[in-house]
Amino acid sequence: MEHYNMNLTLKVWRQKNKDDRGQFETYQVKNVSSEMSFLEMFDILNEELIREGKDPITFDHDCREGICGACSMYIDGRPHGPWHANTTCQLHMRAYKDGDTIVVEPWRAKAFPVIKDLMVDRSAFDRIIQSGGYISVNTGNPVDANAIPIEKDKADLAFANAACIGCGACVAACKNSSAMLFVSAKVSHLALLPQGDPERKDRAINMIAQMDKEGFGGCTNTGACEAVCPKEISISNIARLNSEYLRAGLTIDK
Amino acid sequence: MLNSRIPAGPLEDKWTDYKGHCKLVNPANKRSIEIIIIGTGLAGASAAAALGELGYKVKTFCFQDSPRRAHSIAAQGGINAAKNYQNDGDSVFRLFYDTIKGGDYRAREGNVHRLAEVSANIIDQCVAQGVPFAREYGGLLSNRSFGGTQVQRTFYAAGQTGQQLLIGAYQALERQVALGNVIQYSRHEMLDIVKIDGKARGIIARDLVTGQLERHFGHAVLLCSGGYGNVFYLSTNAMGSNVTAAWKAHVKGAYFGNPCYTQIHPTCIPVSGDHQSKLTLMSESLRNDGRIWVPKKQGDSRRPSEIPEDERDYYLERRYPAFGNLVPRDVASRAAKERCDAGYGVGTSKQAVYLDYAAAIERYGKIECRKLGIENPSADVVRKQGVAVVKEKYGNLFDMYEKITGENPYEVPMRIYPAVHYTMGGLWVDYELMTTVPGLYALGEANFSDHGANRLGASALMQGLADGYFVIPYTIGNYLADDIRTKPIPTTDPAFEAAEKEVRDRIEKLMNIKGKQTVESFHKRLGKIMWDKCGMARNEKGLQEAIVEIQQLKKEFWSDVRIPGGINEMNPELDKANRVADFIELGELMCKDALNRRESCGGHFREESQTEEGEAARDDNNFQYVAAWEFKADSQWELHKEALEFEVAKPSQRSYK
Numbered sequence: 084m085e086h087y088n089m090n091l092t093l094k095v096w097r098q099k100n101k102d103d104r105g106q107f108e109t110y111q112v113k114n115v116s117s118e119m120s121f122l123e124m125f126d127i128l129n130e131e132l133i134r135e136g137k138d139p140i141t142f143d144h145d146c147r148e149g150i151c152g153a154c155s156m157y158i159d160g161r162p163h164g165p166w167h168a169n170t171t172c173q174l175h176m177r178a179y180k181d182g183d184t185i186v187v188e189p190w191r192a193k194a195f196p197v198i199k200d201l202m203v204d205r206s207a208f209d210r211i212i213q214s215g216g217y218i219s220v221n222t223g224n225p226v227d228a229n230a231i232p233i234e235k236d237k238a239d240l241a242f243a244n245a246a247c248i249g250c251g252a253c254v255a256a257c258k259n260s261s262a263m264l265f266v267s268a269k270v271s272h273l274a275l276l277p278q279g280d281p282e283r284k285d286r287a288i289n290m291i292a293q294m295d296k297e298g299f300g301g302c303t304n305t306g307a308c309e310a311v312c313p314k315e316i317s318i319s320n321i322a323r324l325n326s327e328y329l330r331a332g333l334t335i336d337k
Numbered sequence: 338m339l340n341s342r343i344p345a346g347p348l349e350d351k352w353t354d355y356k357g358h359c360k361l362v363n364p365a366n367k368r369s370i371e372i373i374i375i376g377t378g379l380a381g382a383s384a385a386a387a388l389g390e391l392g393y394k395v396k397t398f399c400f401q402d403s404p405r406r407a408h409s410i411a412a413q414g415g416i417n418a419a420k421n422y423q424n425d426g427d428s429v430f431r432l433f434y435d436t437i438k439g440g441d442y443r444a445r446e447g448n449v450h451r452l453a454e455v456s457a458n459i460i461d462q463c464v465a466q467g468v469p470f471a472r473e474y475g476g477l478l479s480n481r482s483f484g485g486t487q488v489q490r491t492f493y494a495a496g497q498t499g500q501q502l503l504i505g506a507y508q509a510l511e512r513q514v515a516l517g518n519v520i521q522y523s524r525h526e527m528l529d530i531v532k533i534d535g536k537a538r539g540i541i542a543r544d545l546v547t548g549q550l551e552r553h554f555g556h557a558v559l560l561c562s563g564g565y566g567n568v569f570y571l572s573t574n575a576m577g578s579n580v581t582a583a584w585k586a587h588v589k590g591a592y593f594g595n596p597c598y599t600q601i602h603p604t605c606i607p608v609s610g611d612h613q614s615k616l617t618l619m620s621e622s623l624r625n626d627g628r629i630w631v632p633k634k635q636g637d638s639r640r641p642s643e644i645p646e647d648e649r650d651y652y653l654e655r656r657y658p659a660f661g662n663l664v665p666r667d668v669a670s671r672a673a674k675e676r677c678d679a680g681y682g683v684g685t686s687k688q689a690v691y692l693d694y695a696a697a698i699e700r701y702g703k704i705e706c707r708k709l710g711i712e713n714p715s716a717d718v719v720r721k722q723g724v725a726v727v728k729e730k731y732g733n734l735f736d737m738y739e740k741i742t743g744e745n746p747y748e749v750p751m752r753i754y755p756a757v758h759y760t761m762g763g764l765w766v767d768y769e770l771m772t773t774v775p776g777l778y779a780l781g782e783a784n785f786s787d788h789g790a791n792r793l794g795a796s797a798l799m800q801g802l803a804d805g806y807f808v809i810p811y812t813i814g815n816y817l818a819d820d821i822r823t824k825p826i827p828t829t830d831p832a833f834e835a836a837e838k839e840v841r842d843r844i845e846k847l848m849n850i851k852g853k854q855t856v857e858s859f860h861k862r863l864g865k866i867m868w869d870k871c872g873m874a875r876n877e878k879g880l881q882e883a884i885v886e887i888q889q890l891k892k893e894f895w896s897d898v899r900i901p902g903g904i905n906e907m908n909p910e911l912d913k914a915n916r917v918a919d920f921i922e923l924g925e926l927m928c929k930d931a932l933n934r935r936e937s938c939g940g941h942f943r944e945e946s947q948t949e950e951g952e953a954a955r956d957d958n959n960f961q962y963v964a965a966w967e968f969k970a971d972s973q974w975e976l977h978k979e980a981l982e983f984e985v986a987k988p989s990q991r992s993y994k
Contacts, residue, residue, distance in 0.1 A: 100907070116610055118612075119610075120741075122614065123613070123614050126612070126614055127612060130855055130857060130858075133855050133899060133901050133910065134855065139909075139910060141907060144576055145576055146408060146411045148411050148737070149740075150410055151406040151410050151575060152405070166740070169740065173737070173741070175740065175741065177743055198907060206402070209521070212507070213511045213512070214515065216508055217467075217508035217511060218465065218466050220465045220509075221390045222462060222509075222806045222810065223458070223806075223807075224465065225461040225464065226461065228420070228461045228463075229422060229478055232475060232476025235476065238471075239469075241467070242469035242494055242495065245494075245504060249403065249405055273467050276467050278467050279467050
């Protein structure tokens with residue numbers, strides 16, 4: 084891979100706190116190496132801002148390995164930037180060339196209020212999980228792990244849905260700010276496993292109710308969520324969620 | 338001498354006897370007892386869930402925006418358990434023995450045996466929670482092997498086992514939140530322990546969004562705050578991973594055990610430049626199928642594909658035929674460093690070795706063709722089939738490698754180099770996981786207890802969940818049973834006020850320095866000192882220099898650091914400054930500990946102590962002890978020793994040949 088350096092123009096959303104109106108600021112970043120990650124480019128810009136006595140840009144990040152789900156930048160109109168199946172932290176600067184202008188915003192959704200600059204509050208996702216995204220089993224209760232065989236294909240599919248990192252890109256990409264992909268991944272993960280079966284009706288109903296309560300929008304099947312999901316969670320899960328929800332509504336004995 | 342309070346009796350009966358005789362707290366009393374848990378990784382989340390289920394009133398704290406993002410999530414390879422599902426000779430004893438030996442005879446037998454005993458329960462628990470482990474076509478669980486073992490006992494979920502286990506524990510935790518048993522505080526950082534009458538009775542935490550300091554009472558406090566690998570600046574840890582909670586506890590009286598024991602993981606993506614903010618691990622599971630090599634010729638600059646088979650040095654297979662590419666991490670790391678230092682390294686930096694999948698792709702391809710009945714397959718067909726198998730096993734790791742380096746690892750061998758990954762050292766705890774401060778516990782990577790001087794792969798997840806799900810629920814009752822009459826102490830108590838004032842003064846002091854250098858630049862300089870002088874190989878002269886350099890750096894930090902922004906607002910630079918200040922103090926202690934330990938053991942390689950073949954030479958006569966350091970005053974510590982006794986696994990020179 085050839086390495087090269089580039090100069091870039093960044094337009095970054097700055098917002099002091101949740102009550103501030105916020106606005107774009109423009110920055111020039113020089114000598115960015117094509118080997119850097121996108122966040123390392125922000126590190127360098129922040130170091131410069133601090134030296135100049137200015138306020139550095141606040142953004143969420145932690146593992147920088149694409150797995151914790153903390154990073155959340157809306158880059159040139161796309162959550163996590165131009166690469167397919169990728170998180171912001173794994174985006175590398177060889178995606179860009181000298182002279183490019185890059186626009187960076189926070190996730191924008193009513194249920195994800197901005198805390199500062201590019202950092203948003205995603206605690207709504209925790210509350211959705213609290214409403215039913217688990218299997219009720221106390222520590223020490225279980226039977227032997229191999230007591231219930233699970234069809235490999237089903238286990239693999241459950242795993243594919245459990246791969247969701249809860250970053251919220253699906254919500255950010257959706258014109259309705261719907262959280263259906265996130266909720267459907269969790270409902271599918273647990274509904275596909277025999278262990279999740281006893282609670283599946285309540286789970287589907289309660290998680291949807293909490294999702295609505297948090298202020299996420301409805302799903303209109305545009306598929307934007309699937310297109311940007313860093314873990315390639317399939318939109319077919321939304322169909323499964325709908326069927327789980329319908330069936331639960333029709334058959335629940337409550 | 339420190340008392341580890343290991344129960345008497347035969348090794349295999351200790352834990353059973355303990356559980357049969359420890360004190361219990363009845364359900365009605367549990368409801369009025371409050372427990373504070375710092376950190377929500379595998380240890381913290383599992384402890385919070387288990388204690389919430391028992392009926393205690395629990396509060397959890399994490400600096401991330403959600404408990405689910407704790408760095409346990411990044412663990413890739415797997416989790417060990419002595420299930421012997423593969424019928425290949427595994428047992429509780431063998432897992433115990435491998436762990437003691439892998440730790441180079443520097444861990445406690447009692448703790449490690451308990452860990453091996455509860456390992457099987459962990460897998461049962463996780464499966465019941467819906468953790469989607471890899472399975473065979475018959476529907477039963479699949480296993481693979483990891484370094485330092487000769488059986489297949491590692492359970493896994495592709496290359497993201499940590500994520501799946503953490504989500505399981507997180508979901509159990511969120512269930513307890515929903516049931517009202519746990520209150521969770523995210524974007525909060527613990528900045529001090531509050532002690533009353535010598536016991537841990539609460540914490541001072543800072544809300545990272547508003548900058549406000551908060552006081553929280555607890556009958557007991559559990560530190561599940563992870564390891565301190567970020568003292569090296571570059572490590573595989575998350576950017577936010579820090580030692581602050583453990584360090585505050587240390588300053589308040591908790592001894593620090595074996596701080597110099599750090600694990601340098603052999604298979605990480607090499608450093609690419611000065612901009613580097615962290616290093617990325619390539620799972621140890623890759624050593625199951627990958628072969629590690631360097632050119633036989635020094636400074637060979639040919640492309641890997643141009644180097645014929647007989648001009649390649651598969652140095653691990655050559656030096657350690659019995660374990661080959663699956664030697665423990667410390668051995669593999671040192672061997673890579675040795676080759677690179679001797680001038681055989683590859684890549685532009687020459688600080689890398691190859692991890693090659695060509696042979697595995699061919700081997701799997703041939704098996705697949707046989708399965709599919711393809712006769713005399715062409716090389717292309719074999720390759721295609723082989724790539725598909727490798728993709729299923731390791732696909733996400735290969736994708737990650739390509740994103741970071743821009744190279745396709747199915748086509749060209751990966752370049753890897755060792756990087757700081759895990760810290761075996763941590764707060765000293767007794768058998769009950771209690772530190773030297775009564776009521777203050779440390780679980781998971783935050784304690785020092787189970788891995789000795791080197792941790793085997795797939796054992797960190799095991800220990801975190803063992804401590805949280807199956808150990809602390811018993812041992813904490815033994816302490817709290819005497820505390821049922823203690824009413825919650827109001828946080829207006831002078832001890833809370835004093836602790837809060839101390840925290841406030843320190844933050845103000847930091848903000849008022851208004852110097853010229855950024856927090857990040859100090860952290861980088863500390864990391865360089867630590868890596869150069871307290872890294873993969875240490876010697877007396879280097880360590881003495883490092884101590885002086887760190888003391889110098891500390892002075893400079895406290896007189897010239899620049900922190901922008903204000904106190905009562907979201908200010909990540911201030912959060913970082915708080916952490917780096919603690920890392921600097923820890924760095925000094927690590928060097929002191931490394932200097933004191935004039936032997937090589939596990940991850941701690943003292944150049945003065947090696948065999949003629951360059952292997953690590955342990956000194957059991959003088960150093961068969963845990964070094965537990967008591968904080969006395971700034972830059973002053975007193976060494977306490979806990980002698981290690983081996984009744985069952987008799988120490989021998991580790992050999993993987």
